[in-house]
Amino acid sequence: MSVLPADPHLPVAHLRPPRNWINDPNGLAFHDGHYHVCFQYNPYGPEHAHMHWGHFRSPDLIDWEELPVALTPTPGGEDADGCFSGNAVSHGDRLIAFYSAYRTDRWAQPVTTAESRDDGVTWTPRGSLLIPDLPDGATMYRDPYVWREAGRWRMLVGAALADGRAAALLYESDDLERWEYRGPFLAGAPRTVAPDGDTGLGWECPQYLHANGRGALLVGAWDPELGPRRTVAFPGREQDGRFLADTPALLDHGPDFYAPALLSAPDGRWLLWGWAWEARDPEWVREAGWSGLLTFPREVTLAEDGSVRQRPAAELLALRDERAVTATGETSGTAVLGTVGPSFDLTARLEPRTATSATGLRLVTSADGTEYLDIRIDPEAGELVVDRDHSSLDPRAHGGTFRVPCPEAKAAAGAPVELRLVVDRSVAELYLPSGQTLTLRFYPVGGTPWRIEARSGGGGSLRYTVGAWNLRPYTMRHATGTPAESAPSDVGLVRP
Structure with a gap:
């Protein structure tokens, strides 16, 4: 193992x-x-x-x-x-x-x-x-x-x-x-x-x-x-x-x-x-x-x-371990849904009752709440926004906000937003039912159990159904014969 x-x-x-x-x-x-x-x-x-x-x-x-x-x-x-x-x-x-x-x-x-x-x-x-x-x-x-x-x-x-x-x-x-x-x-x-x-x-x-x-x-x-x-x-x-x-x-x-x-x-x-x-x-x-x-x-x-x-791939369902979060409800502020380990598989159905740009999920990775990864619904653009500007307390981590098309997010559409988020310590892969994806790296250093929150601000409210499973490691057998990890005598050129 x-x-x-x-x-x-x-x-x-x-x-x-x-x-x-x-x-x-x-x-x-x-x-x-x-x-x-x-x-x-x-x-x-x-x-x-x-x-x-x-x-x-x-x-x-x-x-x-x-x-x-x-x-x-x-x-x-x-x-x-x-x-x-x-x-x-x-x-x-x-x-x-x-x-x-x-x-x-x-x-x-x-x-x-x-x-x-x-x-x-x-x-x-x-x-x-x-x-x-x-x-x-x-x-x-x-x-x-x-x-x-x-x-x-x-x-x-x-x-x-x-x-x-x-x-x-x-x-x-x-x-x-x-x-x-x-x-x-x-x-x-x-x-x-x-x-x-x-x-x-x-x-x-x-x-x-x-x-x-x-x-x-x-x-x-x-x-x-x-x-x-x-x-x-x-x-x-x-x-x-x-x-x-x-x-x-x-x-x-x-x-x-x-x-x-x-x-x-x-x-x-x-x-x-x-x-x-x-x-x-x-x-x-x-x-x-x-x-x-x-x-x-x-x-x-x-x-x-x-x-x-x-x-x-369908086979990855076998990596799900115990179910860590089962949550259904509605919030007009912040609802704490539960905690997960640093490797997990999450599914969500989000129904904004009044769409605002402050609606979505937050993955909080520090005890004081200052380190987090946000996934927000942008009802005007019809996109999901993934914001990693606060995802690491170490200043050497890169920030930025990134968008993936999600027509269901438009305020006029009135359709629920569904997503699957698979996180494995420093990588997050977001999948939408449309087949659109977004992959990013982030580096939490908070060291506490990670807390999942549903959030709605600006006078709106959010209905949610969220499930999350901790991931078990894949099994790996290591063969012999790999090269020693010392520097070689000659230095090759690097392809950009």
Whole structure:
């Protein structure tokens, strides 16, 4: 069984090693009865450097095993400065990883492979590049995504083009060895998707969600000066090897979500993991000795309007422990609903009788009530507002308010607002019935049982039904053979 960590912010129900840096989920595949989840990993410290692939596997998304590191840079090889992002496919008795080989040029990262024939325990690198040359006009190139469709293998690679457009480039193959370049699957100039962001000058980590003739292209919006920004979903459909995109939208409305990866499960579901990065100053990260985590696995589907809908994977209900809160009532001020531990799963139905901007839920994490996370209903904008400005008494934690569309919140709609909030120590994932999500990090230091309150101000009142369950840790078996956690003699370059 897992042991609760001493660090009060280290999650107990989200995947990550007990220390050091992680970022993008990679190599997602179902093979020989196991879900395989790899990830960008620095085994030597909590900084973005020395990129390897860490590796977990599970038969059921609940009981996990940490396998030896899957991919390690080869001194003097094509990936000498890092094994960067990509994916994996199950093919016969082989797991084949496709990834970005980083050697000297941080913008151009050609595709190479490694394979495993023992269910991911050991891997053999290719030792050469699978696709050695960048297409004409590509100024940034990285992060292959391979899948099988209509009897052929297909690959997307993220890119930036010399003409100022971002692109996902398409390749096809009959045998996973000889790949033919088909041109841009989708390319476009930056387009606004949020008040604080656009679709980027380049695209990282392209993923293709598709079913019944419809699809959504998921990309990380990237800027050469600012680095990774937000994840964007382009709904649309494919025609003659090109993706005809409709209006893009944010995949997740939170500030701390990036580089999601898809897995096609054997039961027909699409599962998705994302990277939740840190929202605290680097000094605190170094003191803690770890950085980043993977979100909960999410079931993703395409709605009739082409939008991507997300919800926690059904298996995660098994992580619910005792029910900590059961509350139904109405308040025109503040109602204390009960207390929970720092990892919990909450469902709520909120019915403002008179909608005001002070209506919602508060998670109080200090005895004196000065440290809290707010979720408020904005009846004018038709949004839920998540406010973390007071969520940590440590000034090194980042604040901010963030919004997720919620048409039911409009005063004129008169509909109840339903939500599910899953919190695991320093990460919060908010899910709405519409499939909209918001992911953020926060770092309470109050150290008391966390108190859930329903609140209504400004002369309004709120009817509520709230249930909350404490979360038990997932189980994790740790394999031997991971590298020592001492600094290597050579220092690799860092990809922004």
